[in-house]
Amino acid sequence: MSEPANKRTPTDFLNSILGQRVFVRLNSGIDYKGLLSCLDGYMNIALEQTEEYVDGELRNRYGDAFIRGNNVLYISAI
Amino acid sequence: MELSVAARAALYNTPQAAMATPQLLPLELIDKCIGSRIWVKMKTEKEFVGKLLGFDDYVNMVLEDVSEFETRGMSKRIASRKQILLNGNNICMLVPGGRGPAVD
Numbered sequence: 579m580s581e582p583a584n585k586r587t588p589t590d591f592l593n594s595i596l597g598q599r600v601f602v603r604l605n606s607g608i609d610y611k612g613l614l615s616c617l618d619g620y621m622n623i624a625l626e627q628t629e630e631y632v633d634g635e636l637r638n639r640y641g642d643a644f645i646r647g648n649n650v651l652y653i654s655a656i
Numbered sequence: 657m658e659l660s661v662a663a664r665a666a667l668y669n670t671p672q673a674a675m676a677t678p679q680l681l682p683l684e685l686i687d688k689c690i691g692s693r694i695w696v697k698m699k700t701e702k703e704f705v706g707k708l709l710g711f712d713d714y715v716n717m718v719l720e721d722v723s724e725f726e727t728r729g730m731s732k733r734i735a736s737r738k739q740i741l742l743n744g745n746n747i748c749m750l751v752p753g754g755r756g757p758a759v760d
Contacts, residue, residue, distance in 0.1 A: 585690055586709035588716045591741045601737075605700070605746065621716075621743055647743075651702075654740040 592617055594655075600625070601654045602645060608632055610645065611656065621647035686711060686750060694719075695754020699746045701727045705756035706740075715744035723756060731757035 612625030630638040696704040706719035724735040
């Protein structure tokens with residue numbers, strides 16, 4: 579099957595945002611912003627300089643944080 | 657009428673035979689949507705509308721120019737994002753070319 583040139587799979591996306599500032603929204607509605615240091619196919623995520631937002635308000639800061647992938651709703655580059 | 661293996665192969669390899677194929681697998685339908693806008697409804701009261709850039713076997717999706725909606729009660733847009741990777745785990749329904757929920 580021919581692949582459209584603009585096709586971008588989840589793996590391509592993850593590789594492209596490594597090392598960037600990202601926004602992560604969990605299923606619970608809690609948001610995290612931080613520097614994406616590594617991740618895997620389960621969407622397990624390691625963040626640096628992490629900020630935790632509850633209802634849009636900054637609640638906590640963490641130097642390093644690990645988020646288990648099953649909680650992740652989506653990841654977005656910022 | 658019995659056909660030889662070669663004759664049958666020739667028959668099924670014609671473009672006409674391929675075009676007449678009635679089966680389109682669900683994920684083939686979604687594959688056809690790559691590059692166009694799609695409406696994603698989650699198991700929870702959340703919906704996303706954006707351009708589909710790609711997806712994988714778990715139906716994790718990469719979306720561009722995304723609007724996120726909360727559909728509890730009246731629908732309202734709660735966020736806009738340039739590009740996201742949406743976890744496929746909580747996806748319920750995909751609507752090709754979807755305009756999204758009516759926003760009050």
